[in-house]
Amino acid sequence: MSAAPSPTKRIAVIPGDGVGKEVIAEAVRVLKAATAVSGRALELTELDWGADRFLRDGTTLPEGGEQMLRDKFDAVLLGAMGDPRVPSNKHAADILLGLRFKLDLYVNARPVELLDAKLTPLRDRTPRDVNFMVFRENTEGLYVGVGGIFKKGTHDEIALQEDVNTRKGVERIIRHAFEYARHNKLTRVCMSDKSNALNFAHDLWQRVFADIRKEYAEIESRHLYIDALAMEVVRDPSQFQVIVTCNLFGDIISDLGAQLAGGMGMAPSGNIHPGKISIFEPVHGSAPNIAGKNLANPIASVLAAAMMLEHIGWPQEAASLRGAVRASVAAHQTTHDVGGHLGTREAGQWMADWVTKSGITHT
Numbered sequence: 001m002s003a004a005p006s007p008t009k010r011i012a013v014i015p016g017d018g019v020g021k022e023v024i025a026e027a028v029r030v031l032k033a034a035t036a037v038s039g040r041a042l043e044l045t046e047l048d049w050g051a052d053r054f055l056r057d058g059t060t061l062p063e064g065g066e067q068m069l070r071d072k073f074d075a076v077l078l079g080a081m082g083d084p085r086v087p088s089n090k091h092a093a094d095i096l097l098g099l100r101f102k103l104d105l106y107v108n109a110r111p112v113e114l115l116d117a118k119l120t121p122l123r124d125r126t127p128r129d130v131n132f133m134v135f136r137e138n139t140e141g142l143y144v145g146v147g148g149i150f151k152k153g154t155h156d157e158i159a160l161q162e163d164v165n166t167r168k169g170v171e172r173i174i175r176h177a178f179e180y181a182r183h184n185k186l187t188r189v190c191m192s193d194k195s196n197a198l199n200f201a202h203d204l205w206q207r208v209f210a211d212i213r214k215e216y217a218e219i220e221s222r223h224l225y226i227d228a229l230a231m232e233v234v235r236d237p238s239q240f241q242v243i244v245t246c247n248l249f250g251d252i253i254s255d256l257g258a259q260l261a262g263g264m265g266m267a268p269s270g271n272i273h274p275g276k277i278s279i280f281e282p283v284h285g286s287a288p289n290i291a292g293k294n295l296a297n298p299i300a301s302v303l304a305a306a307m308m309l310e311h312i313g314w315p316q317e318a319a320s321l322r323g324a325v326r327a328s329v330a331a332h333q334t335t336h337d338v339g340g341h342l343g344t345r346e347a348g349q350w351m352a353d354w355v356t357k358s359g360i361t362h363t
């Protein structure tokens with residue numbers, strides 16, 4: 001008797017703005033190649049949320065959009081938001097931050113993985129030295145938009161931006177980092193904050209960290225202030241396996257990490273609520289300076305799609321996408337930013353062809 005076919009997975013694809021449209025088209029091309037080979041059904045539905053729609057009819061995140069995603073889809077693959085024609089960035093804030101908050105996507109997972117020594121600006125470093133995961137708290141901190149401006153535009157102007165940290169929020173992201181380490185048989189977790197200066201907000205991080213680390217005695221856990229962490233990540237990245245930190249510091253340290261692994265064109269991310277609908281996207285933005293020129297590197301988006309496949313429980317297809325990325329880097333069949341000579345479309349096609357030729361190993 002043959003096994004029952006696995007159910008169709010439904011993916012919302014939001015290309016967004018600028019290079020988002022170009023790189024997501026290539027990620028979709030590689031995804032389709034993988035499912036064509038594996039024979040599993042992936043239903044992709046494109047949503048036009050982004051600057052064009054906003055400029056056309058004023059819509060940012062459509063009314064009930066987040067509930068529609070919950071009801072109809074298993075995951076979301078997103079490109080980037082940001083367009084010079086919308087200087088306020090309103091649509092991007094409503095869609096990106098709106099979805100992160102409304103879907104309660106409290107984990108921002110940003111893996112930093114050097115695939116080839118030639119891609120790092122660090123001297124004498126190899127893939128073995130640069131391989132860690134950054135978990136950024138994704139629903140609180142300085143990004144909640146609580147604050148205000150008083151006497152705007154005058155010499156007496158006051159601007160306040162509140163840093164919101166809840167025990168629940170801090171606890172769940174720190175616990176997630178330890179659980180990820182345990183699940184993946186990793187032995188080191190580093191929590192980073194600025195508790196020497198932010199003596200209320202990050203005092204909470206200190207106390208929660210002290211409590212939770214006791215439950216993971218087999219894991220070597222340490223704390224570094226964020227300034228020390230930035231220095232150490234550059235000096236010796238090999239000491240890190242899992243880093244967990246607040247929203248703002250995670251944003252910055254993961255961009256630093258992206259650069260150590262070849263730049264923005266190589267860095268994927270997931271906005272995750274474990275067990276619930278989650279959003280996967282490249283770390284980079286809409287890159288207006290190269291948009292529409294077939295120059296953007298699609299690898300970050302292909303790796304984001306691989307993270308998405310893992311999240312929906314398709315590890316073989318995920319491995320296939322990762323294999324295609326590794327092979328393209330090894331064969332120099334990449335875009336210019338990482339030393340190749342291909343355009344966005346050609347790099348995507350090369351990876352899709354690799355997937356088709358290599359097949360998928362079912363375990």
Ligand SMILES: NC(=O)c1ccc[n+]([C@@H]2O[C@H](COP(=O)([O-])OP(=O)(O)OC[C@H]3O[C@@H](n4cnc5c(N)ncnc54)[C@H](O)[C@@H]3O)[C@@H](O)[C@H]2O)c1
Binds near residue numbers: 285337
């Ligand atoms: N998650 C998101 O959607 C997101 C993230 C960051 C920035 N943004 C938005 O994107 C717009 C541009 O922001 P920015 O210029 O600060 O950041 P960016 O990430 O768009 O670009 C930074 C630099 O990286 C390069 N780059 C980005 N993606 C690349 C790729 N795939 N291949 C090769 N090079 C790539 C760009 O050319 C640029 O030099 C802004 O509107 C910003 O708000 C959106």
